[in-house]
Amino acid sequence: MADLKTLINDIRDAEENGPLFENEILTGYSGKKLFGTLQRLGRHLVTPDQCYLEVGVYQGLTLLSVAKALEVGTAYGIDNFAFFDPDHKNLTIVNNRMEKLGISNAGLINQDYEDALENLDTHLNGKKVGLYFVDGPHDYRSQLMCLLLIQPYLADNCVIVVDDCDYQHVRQANRDFLQTYPEFKLLFESYSPAHPYNLKGETLEEARNGWWNGVNIMVRDTKNELERSFPPTERSRALFENDHLVHAAQFPTEAPEALRLLRSLKTFQLHKTLIFLIKALFSRPGVRGRFRSMNTFSEKLPKSRYAMVK
Ligand SMILES: C[S@@+](CC[C@H](N)C(=O)[O-])C[C@H]1O[C@@H](n2cnc3c(N)ncnc32)[C@H](O)[C@@H]1O
The missing domain is CATH 3.40.50.150 (Vaccinia Virus protein VP39)
Structure with missing residues (x-):
């Protein structure tokens, strides 16, 4: 041991x-x-x-x-x-x-x-x-x-x-x-x-x-010999909370390309990035929401369901 x-x-x-x-x-x-x-x-x-x-x-x-x-x-x-x-x-x-x-x-x-x-x-x-x-x-x-x-x-x-x-x-x-x-x-x-x-x-x-x-x-630490301590993190959970917006967005799989587009506005490579984004949007079988936002992807879920008893 x-x-x-x-x-x-x-x-x-x-x-x-x-x-x-x-x-x-x-x-x-x-x-x-x-x-x-x-x-x-x-x-x-x-x-x-x-x-x-x-x-x-x-x-x-x-x-x-x-x-x-x-x-x-x-x-x-x-x-x-x-x-x-x-x-x-x-x-x-x-x-x-x-x-x-x-x-x-x-x-x-x-x-x-x-x-x-x-x-x-x-x-x-x-x-x-x-x-x-x-x-x-x-x-x-x-x-x-x-x-x-x-x-x-x-x-x-x-x-x-x-x-x-x-x-x-x-x-x-x-x-x-x-x-x-x-x-x-x-x-x-x-x-x-x-x-x-x-x-x-x-x-x-x-x-x-x-x-x-x-x-x-x-x-x-089975013998409880160490003090509890934690890796440093931010108290603000804003980035993790953004997950919810991305998951419910209309084009969630294109979030990385959308961020790239945003970055290109600052680095003047807009033209190249736009082509990249449009290609991704039309050529890739991504997840597509039916609505502009608040997509739940629940249309095929059961209205109610009870667990089976063993
Ligand atoms: C950073 S590399 C590992 C480096 C390696 N330990 C070394 O010392 O060189 C990460 C690896 O995780 C694998 N990986 C990423 N997502 C995975 C997943 N969902 N399931 C299994 N493997 C995954 C990738 O294929 C990649 O080979």
Whole structure:
């Protein structure tokens, strides 16, 4: 059973000494301190009965470097390979890398995260999850669902690592989870001044060698040893409340293009963006509301329905 001191030492050691294992063929979107921490935590939390699980494999940097660092046990990764993969080659890349590195203790779950997490027992052969890494879709709901759907499968002695916590909505999902599941506590947090895509020079290098785009590490504090603390969030919920307007809008799937249009008004690229928006509006099978606003999408729902008694 890894105690809090061991877990904190794992993070400190990764901060000071970087990864336990790296290889030039393993590339991806995670910082060195992050996968160095996952590797060390994995060694203390993964056993023959407890596994490592991540949502968001991409080309296998975190999954395979953790699998390689484990002394016992299995590392599983969930990805539907539907994003950041325009040529549909990431699944093959991961499998090739696994073979080249001689890794036999990693398993891929090629599914949408919700389908995979709702039926996780079919993949884990009765194992519990000792170390859970969340690095998949970053919208607020997916972040929160990743934390909620995993609950039945988490080991008593478990740690949850969430990537991309520089994003405000990711921090909000973690905060909401920590508020409602008080046995989980925030153990460590680190942020960079912006997303690495918006960084240059030394600060970019620091993010690459560090935590990439911010991290929150949460632990199930069974002995109640840690003070409760929360990742920083804004008290105003205005952006989350806007979700309601977007969901009930007439052309909700075009919200990103509409925002792009707004931005182009400031950057004088209106012409290009308008063409983009019009194309999206007429060529993509998006969700369409019948009304100008306050669409409920409830026309096919039952007027009333009672639950079936078993
Ligand atoms: C940032 S990448 C993961 C990076 C990886 N952990 C690394 O270290 O390089 C995010 C991954 O999440 C996956 N993803 C996004 N939405 C998903 C969903 N709904 N279900 C499953 N995987 C999803 C994407 O396909 C992508 O490969």
